Amino acid sequence: MSKSRIKVIEAQSGEVLFECDFSEHERAFDYAHKMEDMGIEVKIHAPSLTETLATSLGADEEELFNLRSEQDDEIASHIQRDEYGCVVCMPEDPNLPKQ
Numbered sequence: 428m429s430k431s432r433i434k435v436i437e438a439q440s441g442e443v444l445f446e447c448d449f450s451e452h453e454r455a456f457d458y459a460h461k462m463e464d465m466g467i468e469v470k471i472h473a474p475s476l477t478e479t480l481a482t483s484l485g486a487d488e489e490e491l492f493n494l495r496s497e498q499d500d501e502i503a504s505h506i507q508r509d510e511y512g513c514v515v516c517m518p519e520d521p522n523l524p525k526q
Contacts, residue, residue, distance in 0.1 A: 431479045435459045438468040449473070 431449035435458050436442065444467075445458040455471060462469045474482065481494055 431474050431482070433474075434472045435462065436470050436472060437462075438470050444469065449479075 432446050433449055433452055433455040434443050435445040435455055437444055444462065445455060447454050452473065455473075459469050459471055475498070477498065478491060478494060481491060486494070
């Protein structure tokens, strides 16, 4: 059985309402759709490739939480804040013309 699990989580409380193996992802999405039809706001957590690798290497929940936080911070640091976007944080390449 795979350690990669998809979770359907109630948005307000964070309670896991449904969980299944990644190979059964359609069941998770069907369940989430039914919950939304009943007016229950949910979110789906499907592990990323990085998270799946970390889990397979023995990462515990605290380490996974830290990994997710680091990924979120990295993504947030690249959100376009001006007309140049991520170009301003890329290392300079001597083969490219100066900006």
